[in-house]
Structures are given as C-alpha cells and as structure tokens.
Amino acid sequence: MRQSNPRLNVSSERDVTVIELTDKKILDEVSIAQIGDQLNALAVQKDMPKMVLDFSCVSHMSSSALGMLITLHKRIRERNGQLRLCNIQPAIMEIFAITRLNEIFQICKSRAEAMESLS
C-alpha cells in the first residue's frame, strides 16, 4: 500500500509504516509544521506504531526540524511504538552528532537495516 502526502511518500511493509521525506530542504517553519502534522497523524493511527523515516532525499535541515523529530519520537514512545531513522546523508548526520541527537534516535544506515531492527 502506498500513499502520497504533499511532503511524504508513505508505504506499509508488514506492520511498519515507511515514510520517505521528499523535501530536499527541511528548513523553514511552515514546511516543518506541515511535515510534523502529517507525521504525528500517522503516529497516532496505530497502537504501538512502528515507523521508519527515510532521509535519503534530505540534504538540508534546521534546528526546528530536529525539534519536530523529537516531538514525533516522544509521541511514538508514549504509544509504546518504535521509530527508526535511515539513509541520513553525511552532512545531516553531522547535525545529529553535534547536537547529540544521534544518542536519542535509533539511526540505521539503510532502510533494510531499519526494517530488520524492527522485526
């Protein structure tokens, strides 16, 4: 099953919601609010949601985008779910490392590794 939201490509594999962020730049607050609303809506659709966020298209991110991801992570945890981030480009990975958020999020190299870690 594949759904297309304006800024996300959403598909289901087994019981996992796989979301590809389609924006190259997740910088401005307006876009971030839209993405956050869509992700949070997906997170509350199921109990114990399992979600993989694929960053392969993303080349720029701001601190507001990090905040949006933290909020999503908390929401998923509150519902006893699991979140994996994958395919993060080196420049973006650097932002996660500088902010130590690589210690909070479970970051996988590939979508396959992320799926494997959720099984």
Next chain:
Amino acid sequence: MTTLSGKVNIVSDLQAAKKAQARLMDKIIALGYGEGPAFAIKLALEEGINNAIKHGNGFDASKSVEIAYNMSHQEVAITITDQGCGFDPGAVPDPTTDENLEKPCGRGIMLMRAYMDEVRFNEQGNQVFLLKRNIPDTCGISEDTS
C-alpha cells in the same frame, strides 16, 4: 574582486524570510561558494532569521528584520537585526546536556556557532553577526566553534 553589499528589510513573516534567504543564497552560490560553505551559510541564515522573527520580534507584523550583507569570493558577512528587546545568549541553556537533550527547541544558536567561523551578538542581544570564510573543499563545520 567582486564584492557585494546591501541591506534587505523584511516583515516578521516566515514566507518573506524564505524569499530573502533564497535571494541571498543565489548571490552566494554565484560567487562560487562550494557545497560545504553554502550549506553552513544557509543553515545559519535560516536559524538567525527565524530567531529574529520568532523570538526577537515575536511575529509582530509591525516590526521588521534587517539583513545586511557584505560578501566576496573570500568571505560572507551577514548581520541580522530585529526590533525586539534582545536577549542574553549566555543564558541560553546548553542543548547537549542530558537534561536538555530531549527538549524540542534551543539548538539554533549552537548550530550557527558550529557551522560559521564567527557568530557574535551585540550587547542588547537583538543583532547577530555571522561570518563564513570561503575555504574550498572543506565541509561546513568550522574548527573554531567558540
């Protein structure tokens, strides 16, 4: 040597900010800045202007943000000034401490400092000066993050 300088005044609106940033980035790319420095400047511009609109002017439509720039092939200097009452950058909590790690905000200044060569606030705290030197074939991260 090409040197570009000027000032842009925008209303406290994020769409206006987006357009102003895009125009500035076009100039910076045209000056020959590579992927790493351009990434850093774009990130710092986004954080600085957002802070000015959100925290400085509080989205007050009657207040504006001034973006002054002076750029050459060697370096880009940008000064962002809001019309708010300012803040003490030294009082902003460190977002990388364990107790702040899961807070959704408070990382903008840290990212600016990590990616730019110089980040300075005026005494009032309503103006930030950003400087990035154009060093080809380097990543966006500055070695001096003070």
